[in-house]
Structure formats: C-alpha cells, structure tokens
Amino acid sequence: MTYRVGVVGGGQLARMMIAPAVELGVEIRVLAEAEGMSAALAATAVGDYHDADTVLAFARGVDVVTFDHEHVPQPVLRALVDAGVAVHPGPDALQFAQDKILMRTRLAELGVPQPDWAAVSDADGLQEFVDAHGGRAVVKTPRGGYDGKGVRVVSHGTEAADWFAALAEDAHGGRLLVEELVDFRRELAQQIARSPRGEIVAYPVVETIQRDGVCSEVLAPAPGAGGRLEDVASAMAGDIAEGLGVTGMLAVELFETTDDRLLVNELAMRPHNSGHWSQDGALTSQFEQHLRAVLDLPLGLTAPHSPWTVMVNVLGGPAEGGLAERVPAAMAAHPGAKIHLYGKDPRPGRKVGHVNVAGDELDEVAYEARAAAAHFG
Template identity: 55%
Template sequence: MDTRTGLPVVGMVGGGQLARMTHQAAIALGQSLRVLAASPDDAAALVAADVRIGSHTDLAALREFAKGCDAVTFDHEHVPTGHIRALAAEGVKVFPGADAIVFAQDKQRMRERLSELGAPVPRWRPAATADDVAAFAATTGRPVVAKAVRGGYDGRGVWMLDDAQADAELLATGTPLILEERVPLRRELAALVARSPFGQVAAYPVVETVQRDGICVEVLAPAPGITEEMATRAQQLAIDVAHQLGVVGLLAVELFDLGDDLVVNELAMRPHNSGHWTIEGARTSQFEQHLRAVLDYPMGSTALAAPAVVMANVLGGAPGGMSLDERLHHLFAADPGARVHLYGKQVRPGRKIGHVTVLGDDLDEVRARASRAARWLQEGE
C-alpha cells in the first residue's frame, strides 16, 4: 500500500511498452505502478516514477522489488517459474501464478494440457529426431510447422519444414521442438478475457489479427463477418481455459479460424498486442482490466466504444527522412481523429515502436485511415 495515497502498489516485472501502457491506466485508478526494468531506457522506465533496475532472472532482485507491493505481475512471460514459486511461498501475491504461466512459457506443456482439457488444437507431437519429423509428416503432409518449445514470439521460433534437409538443419541446432500440422486457416482471431482471483471474468469482443512476416500489423474489432455463434464459442473457450489453468489477469487466446472450426494457436497471460485497441475502443482498456484483475476489483465493461475499431502497429522504417516529430505534425493535420501511442523506443527497421487506433462506423474507412496513419509514421509519406 502506498502510504501517501492509501491505494495499492502493483509491481510489474518488465519495462516494455505493456508496462508503459499499464502505468497510464494505473494513474487514472490512483494506483502506484512499480516497474522492474532491465535498463533506464526501457519504454516504461522513461515514464514511471517508481522504477527499479534489475533482471527478471535474478531472484534476489525480484524479492527486493516485491517488497511493499500489494500484487506483482508481468509484462512478459520469461520469469522462471521457480522464482515465481519462491515469491509466492514468501507471501507475495503473484499473478498469474507459476502453475498458470508455465503454459504460456512452454508450448509442449501448453499443447499437452489443452489436449487433456479437450480444447481444439492442431495435430501435434514433440520431436527430437529426423524419424520423429518424418513420421509426423507422413500423416499430415508437408510443410510441417516446427516451433521452439520456449522463447518464440513475433514469428521467431517458427519454421516451415519442407523436406528432410530442412529437418536436419533445424534439428542440428539442438532447439527443443514441437511439430504441428499446417492447418487450412482462413484468418487469425484472438479472444481476450480477464479473470480475477475471485473467479470473475470479463470477455472482450473477438478480434481479427492480421499478420505480415510473422508480425501483427492490424487488429480489427470486432472481427468482421464473425457469426454470433462463433464469437460466443471463442469467448467461452477463452473463459474455460482461464478457469481451468487458473489464470489471474489477462489471457489472450490466439486462434486459427478454419471456417467452421477454431483451433488454439498460442496463449499469452498478460496484456497483449491484440488488445491495444481497447484503450480508446472499449469502455475499459485491457490495461485497466489487468490491474483490476490482479487486485481482485470487479471487472469493467468490455463494450465497444464504436461500431468499428482498428489498431495498426507502427513499425520502424528505414533511417533518414523527416523526424518522427515532424511526421506526427503532418499526421495530426491530416487526420485529427487518429489516436497515436508511441513507446519511446529507438527506431529500428521492423521494430514495433507504437500503434495507431481509429474508431468509426464503417470498417473499410476506419481500416484505411489506420493503415495510412501507421504507414505515414513509418515512412513519412
């Protein structure tokens, strides 16, 4: 508890853009967000008042960081589960707990558990040898999707294996792998829910996520053309997974839409890129909802603020040209309704440096505006 305000202190391990935007939500609630950042230059460390510098793999640093926090949570899933268990054993309220977050850290554990629960997943198996890959390919056909058991994100840690030579080259790296069939997906969806320790849940409208080169470039809310039955099915699936895994906080369930069926692709247990649109586009942002959940507050409304909401990620462009500040001037003059969030990151080609959200009545118009705004901030034209 912050003695100056009489309101809770939440500690967030990780100092990236998710912590930065969670800090913004905490301000409105009167809460103090403490951030454990790796560097003073991290996105959240540039704006938060209470910043501690340390590594998420250092148990001593985590213990010191947690002192005085009413709850500790994460802006990424890389804290060792042993450290999370140690903190919990010492009385720290850590959300999500180790028994839940392991399923977001370890894809093999996730697939095993989801299969046990009867959740829809692609055909899969662990693989350690060329014979494992060949046997799986014989039943699913090529290409085979290979995923690193731990550590992959934004397209990293995923490979398409077309032949035995590709199998051998990947296996030679020694990376622990699982194999999945390549499903005939129509598009990718995401179902975002929040769950409190009390067990209350709140589900956001199901969204479509548009990927390019393994990176999410757009989120369309609600997912265009989705039937009420499929949207309800996706939301209920996410709620069931949250309950069964004991998730506290935000859970993003990334889904493949196969037309008549849905299968689970990935899980994330934190605020998620597929929910950034909620800052302006929903009555309660995912960041405020995450804070409410970890503090066991009642959940906020997830209703849309407009019939159509589109979030477009801003990626770093080629060096040179007009400054980012100049680009903002031009963008705001051209489209005063575009809402820009920049993360304070150094610009590198292809790096996520911010996002733009546009609201309106017509999805095509809103999508075109969001895409144009993001492109302008990336390219200056």
C-alpha cells in the same frame, strides 16, 4: 488505501499500464531489464529478472507482482510465492505460456480444439510427422519464440537440425513442437480477463492480420463474428482461463479454419497486441482491466464505443529521423487517429508504436488507421 502494483519487464506493455494506473490512483513500479526502456515513465528499478534475490527485493515494495512478458524463470516465480508475494498470473498458469509443449498437453487434457501436434526429439520423428500430414508442417521451439521467431514451416526433418542441436544442451530438454499446417481462413484473437476471485469478462473477438509473422493490424470486432463464432470463442477462452488458473488478461490466438472450426494457436497471459484497440475502442482498456484483475477489483465493461475500431502497428519506423517529429503531420492529416508511441528507437521490424481509429464504417476506419500509421514509416 493506495494499491501498489509491480510489473516485471520494462517494455511497451508495462508502459501502457502507467496511464490507467495513474487514473485509478494505483502506484505502479517497474523492474526493467535496462535503463531507458519504454516503461521508464514509471518509478523504475533496473535488474535481472532471472535473479530471485533481485525480484524478491523489488516485490517487497508492492502488493502484487505482474508481468510485461512471460519469461521470468519458474524458480524465481516459485520463490516469490514461497515468500508470500501475490503473483498474477501465478507460476502454475505461466508455465503453460512459457512452454508450448506443456500448453499443448494441458489443452488436450482440457479437450480444447487445437491443431494436430507432437513433441519430437530428432529429425526422424519430425519426418514421420511431416509425412503423415501432407508433406509440410510447422515446427516451433517450445520456449522463447514470439512475433514469428522460433517458428518454421518445413517439408523435411533435417530442416530443424540446428534447433535439435541447440536444444540438446537445454536444461528443459531437446524436444521441438511440430504442428499440422492448418488450412485457415483467417486468424482471430479472443481476450478475456479473470480475477483471483473467479470473475470473468470477455472482449469482442477480433481479426488479426499478420505480415512476416508479426501482427500488423487488428479489426475489432472481427467482421462477421457475431452469434455462434463469438459464443464459441469466448466460451473456449473462459474454459482455458479456468482450466489453467489464469489471473489477469488472457489472449487466445485462434485459427478460423476453412471448414468453420476454431483451433487454438497460441496463448498470452498478459495484455496483448491484439487488444491494443481497446485503449480507444472499448469502455475498459485491456491495460486498466489487467490492473483491476491482478488487484482482484471488480472488472470493467468491455463493450465497444463504436461499431468498428482498427489498430495498425507501426513497425520499424522511419529510416531517417525520429518518430515524435512526425506526430504533428499525422495529427493534422488524421485528427481522428489516436497515436501511441513506445519511446523506442526505430529499427527494422521492431514494434515502435500503433495507431487506433474508431468509427461507423469499417472501410473508412481502416483507411484512416493505415494512412495515419504510414506517417511513421
């Protein structure tokens, strides 16, 4: 029997599912948004994921549909389910990754710790929240934001006037999400996988380092994260996965506050940048694990190979020349580094690859990963 997985979205996450699929004997197909995308290494169809007929035609050739991103519209997802297609994660779960106000509402119902928040529909409502929370707050567009996009720190209600005007025309409503500006020590991420039969495995909690709203580095495991912190983070993620009905990989981005609390920041229901370290640092990578989970196969072990793994993103790439031509020099200077390029053209701020280094000493591992990644800058 050959399992067939269809991935909607042709970005780097779909690309990085290809190698483990081949190793597992899984046939993988991709519905890409355009020609020449990262995942073109797989059997790729090109089509509009907003169009139900296009996605249904793609789904007829696979056993399960999963995703490179969370942007497929709910009517399209519902049409797949109504047609009897196995969809993981399903629309009932994905809605909470697609709409941050829905997410906050559902997490509150589940009793999950999170920042104080409100849904506001005008500048007066935003100003009221800001005044009640020390004069500053974080405003987010409920849908579509990622990597720092759709996020602002404001001190006055008028600072989101353009977003209110744009959302007034949105079919989903004109509200913005506003959250308290959390006083946090560091940002963490907890990944778990959950299969349709309910099996759950957790990865070590990691520390994520952000620059300009984009993940720059991941330290795995998070320094000093043993014991209670690790137990709380994994239990929280498990409760969220079960409460939301997530199947596949789930990444829970967390704030570790200065008073030692863990608060949920964001959710991602797919492989995630915070888990790229697992390709070279864990017994089962997040990409293999996602395939196992969506196919309802037994899940793999998540233990690290080495005491430390550091992932450094390659952001933007070189101002002149390509990425591939720089690989030999990076390999020669840093033979322990594992280089992953996404087949993307360099562009300021764009994620075009990452480097993983594993080893026994955190400082040495971090230095090697940063130095190897610098070859591509």
